[in-house]
Amino acid sequence: MADVPPVQTAMPTDTEANAPLVQPWEYSLRKYLLLLATLVITVTYAAGFNPPGGVWQVIHEGKLAGDPII
DSSP states (O other), X not given: OOOOOOOOOOOOOHHHXXXXXXXXXXXXXXXXXXXXXXXXXXXXXXXXXXOTTOXXXXXBTTBOTTOBOO
């Protein structure tokens, strides 16, 4: 069997290992826009289930149960 030379791996130097990861500004913008969109959708969805003033619980003066009280 032939001798196989050892595989050499490139080890990062101290300055390369401690260097901060630099991400493009588009990635940061995309991350924060996704977070903002999720927050807006969550608040809007919750407001749809809990309208201001509440809802009628029973039929009252021609208002059906479940109609919003505004």
